[in-house]
Amino acid sequence: xxxxxxxxxxxxxxxxxxxxxxxxxxxxxxxxxxxxxxxxxxxxxxxxxxxxxxxxxxxxxxxxxxxxxxxxxxxxxxxxxxxxxxxxxxxxxxxxxxxxxxxxxxxxxxxxxxxxxxxxxxxxxxxxxxxxxxxxxxxxxxxxxxxxxxxxxxxxxxxxxxxxxxxxxxxxxxxxxxxxxxxxxxxxxxxxxxxxxxxxxxxxxxxxxxxxxxxxxxxxx
Ligand code: GAR
Numbered sequence: 001x002x003x004x005x006x007x008x009x010x011x012x013x014x015x016x017x018x019x020x021x022x023x024x025x026x027x028x029x030x031x032x033x034x035x036x037x038x039x040x041x042x043x044x045x046x047x048x049x050x051x052x053x054x055x056x057x058x059x060x061x062x063x064x065x066x067x068x069x070x071x072x073x074x075x076x077x078x079x080x081x082x083x084x085x086x087x088x089x090x091x092x093x094x095x096x097x098x099x100x101x102x103x104x105x106x107x108x109x110x111x112x113x114x115x116x117x118x119x120x121x122x123x124x125x126x127x128x129x130x131x132x133x134x135x136x137x138x139x140x141x142x143x144x145x146x147x148x149x150x151x152x153x154x155x156x157x158x159x160x161x162x163x164x165x166x167x168x169x170x171x172x173x174x175x176x177x178x179x180x181x182x183x184x185x186x187x188x189x190x191x192x193x194x195x196x197x198x199x200x201x202x203x204x205x206x207x208x209x210x211x212x213x214x215x216x217x218x219x220x221x
Contacts, residue, residue, distance in 0.1 A: 002202050005095035005096055005202045006032075007095070008038065008097045009036070010040070012102050013045065013134075015048075015049045017100035017101050017194060020195070034050070036055070036057065036088075036089070039058075040059075042059045062081060065077040078104065082106050082108075086108075096116075096202075098119075098198065102118075103133055117154065117198070121151050121183070121190065122137045122186075127144075138179035142178065151169055152167075153193050153194055153196075166197045167200075172185075203218065
C-alpha cells in the first residue's frame with residue numbers, strides 16, 4: 001500500500017477541482033490527504049468546501065500584493081505574493097502542492113521544484129499562456145475550430161504553463177459545441193487526469209528528465 005501523501009491545494013474560485021480530489025480520496029483510490037487549502041481570494045467558494053470537511057485553510061489575497069510599474073500603473077507583485085505563499089505552504093509540510101484553478105503566478109522557491117503540479121484545461125502547448133485560463137480557454141478552442149481538446153497536468157516551473165508535462169487526456173470538439181459544453185467535456189477528463197497524476201507522484205513513478213517526464217512502471221521501482 002502506498003503511504004498517503006500530504007497535499008496543499010491552491011485555488012482562486014469555485015474549487016470544483018478540489019472537490020474532485022476530495023471525492024477520489026474518499027473513495028480510497030487516491031493515497032493522499034489534503035493538509036491545507038490556500039485561496040488567493042477571501043470569498044472563493046473553494047474555502048467553504050475545505051471548511052465543510054474540516055480542512056485547514058488560509059487566504060493569501062492577490063489584491064493585497066500590487067506594485068507600480070515604470071509608468072506608474074498598479075500591477076500584480078507576484079514576487080512578494082509568492083514569498084508569503086511559500087511561508088504558508090511550507091508550514092503545512094506538504095509532499096505535493098496542487099494548483100486547482102489558481103489564477104495567480106506562483107514563483108517557486110528551490111525546495112518546491114518538482115513538487116508543484118497544475119492542471120490546465122487544454123492540450124498544452126495549445127491554448128495556454130498569459131490570459132488563457134478557465135472559460136477563456138474554451139472560448140478560444142471553440143473559435144479556432146479545432147476538433148480535439150483536452151487537459152494537461154504538468155509540473156509547475158517559473159514559466160507560465162510551460163513545465164514538464166505529466167499526462168494529457170483528450171476529448172472531441174463537436175461542430176455545434178458552445179464553450180460551456182466544451183468546458184463540461186474537458187472537466188470530465190480533468191476529473192480522471194488530476195487524481196491519476198497525483199497517484200503517480202505518490203507512487204514515486206514520475207521522473208523529470210529536462211522538460212519531459214518519464215512515467216515509470218510499478219515493477220521497475
Ligand atoms: C479547471 O477547469 C482548471 O483546469 C482551470 O480552472 C478550473 C477549476 O476551477 N484552471 C486553469 O484554467 C488554470 N490555468 P475551480 O476549481 O475554481 O472550479
